[in-house]
Amino acid sequence: MKPYENRLFLRLTVTLAIIFFSILFMIFWWQLLFDRALDYHVAAEKRTLENKILKGIYAQPELIHELTSTNCIIISNRCISDVCVKIPLTSTFYEISPEYLKIIENDKIRKLHMFFSETYFLVVILLVTIGYMFWIVSREKKYQEDKQEFLVMTTHELKHPVSVISLLLESLKMNSLPKDRIGEFIDKGLLEIKTLKKSLENILKLQELNRTHKKTVSAYNFQEYIKSIIQNWKLHSLNKDDRLVFSVSDDNNFFCHIDQSDLQIILNNLIENALLYSTNSVFLELGKDTKGNYIQVKDSGLGFTDEDKLSYQKMFFRSGRHDIQNIGGSGLGHYIIKKLAAKHSINIMLESDGENKGSTFKVYVK
Numbered sequence: 001m002k003p004y005e006n007r008l009f010l011r012l013t014v015t016l017a018i019i020f021f022s023i024l025f026m027i028f029w030w031q032l033l034f035d036r037a038l039d040y041h042v043a044a045e046k047r048t049l050e051n052k053i054l055k056g057i058y059a060q061p062e063l064i065h066e067l068t069s070t071n072c073i074i075i076s077n078r079c080i081s082d083v084c085v086k087i088p089l090t091s092t093f094y095e096i097s098p099e100y101l102k103i104i105e106n107d108k109i110r111k112l113h114m115f116f117s118e119t120y121f122l123v124v125i126l127l128v129t130i131g132y133m134f135w136i137v138s139r140e141k142k143y144q145e146d147k148q149e150f151l152v153m154t155t156h157e158l159k160h161p162v163s164v165i166s167l168l169l170e171s172l173k174m175n176s177l178p179k180d181r182i183g184e185f186i187d188k189g190l191l192e193i194k195t196l197k198k199s200l201e202n203i204l205k206l207q208e209l210n211r212t213h214k215k216t217v218s219a220y221n222f223q224e225y226i227k228s229i230i231q232n233w234k235l236h237s238l239n240k241d242d243r244l245v246f247s248v249s250d251d252n253n254f255f256c257h258i259d260q261s262d263l264q265i266i267l268n269n270l271i272e273n274a275l276l277y278s279t280n281s282v283f284l285e286l287g288k289d290t291k292g293n294y295i296q297v298k299d300s301g302l303g304f305t306d307e308d309k310l311s312y313q314k315m316f317f318r319s320g321r322h323d324i325q326n327i328g329g330s331g332l333g334h335y336i337i338k339k340l341a342a343k344h345s346i347n348i349m350l351e352s353d354g355e356n357k358g359s360t361f362k363v364y365v366k
Helices: 003-058 061-069 098-173 179-209 222-232 260-276 306-311 333-343
Strands: 073-076 084-086 093-096 244-248 282-289 292-299 347-351 359-365
Touching (some): 003 061, 003 084, 003 098, 098 179, 222 244, 222 282, 222 292, 260 282, 260 292, 260 359
Parallel strands (some): 244 282
Antiparallel strands (some): 073 093, 084 093, 282 292, 292 359
């Protein structure tokens, strides 16, 4: 990732953190102000009651009757509360009743609890929002890193075959090769061209997956379709020893409705990986089990470790195992397979007992 992109990510993170803590400070400041406002509210209620008592004593006696009948005030012989008015020329007092005082306090507590619950809900929403924003920023950072890695890997993958082809053409141009080796050089050039073409196809297919949708396909005979794919591999350099072995269990013959070009990409990637990572025969089997009809690609090559099984379908994934580092690849094959499988609701199962114990892919089609 470029330095300016790192700085951008840092600035966004700091900005989000400042916004979060600023809003959090404002919330708790509002809470403090609201608590004080409720105290003022209680004090104002008491003053209002005290004014009503005074008004009742000097101007409206019926007001005293109303306050006592509603149990807002009581008549006592001594003052025991902060709202207390002495009746002139007597030793009697009108003061706030404990029940009414409790009502005022409970109203304050109710409003305070309501504010707390709303505040906590707001804080939770704020935390979720900030967390989501952090996740977006982190995902964007990861995307930028993946894109940079993709550009580096793609450049490397495309540069190597171009360099080899260039050297081969230079050698042929100089006419310095023995005639019996010219065919060998041409074969090497064709192999590098196929590698270059495969890398370009993966890149183009990856872009296409973001734009295209599933389409309706007429039914076709799946067994005949597999035979045509195998026929295309007859002359491939990876299959020069005719390592592909095809078999059909229980005379499994059915019709398929999956887009042929997409399914061909899935199977070609699996077959190519099996031939690339294995030196022995690769077995293709058309069969059926409790999950449905399937085409199985089985090899006895490098296999998958438990760690590889968790990550092999990620974009640009390349295993850290030393025996794989010298084998070319952009890390897009299994990712494209996953995207195409999701597009057509294809279930693909991987079985591997571990490193150097081979692997089996079952592609369930319908």
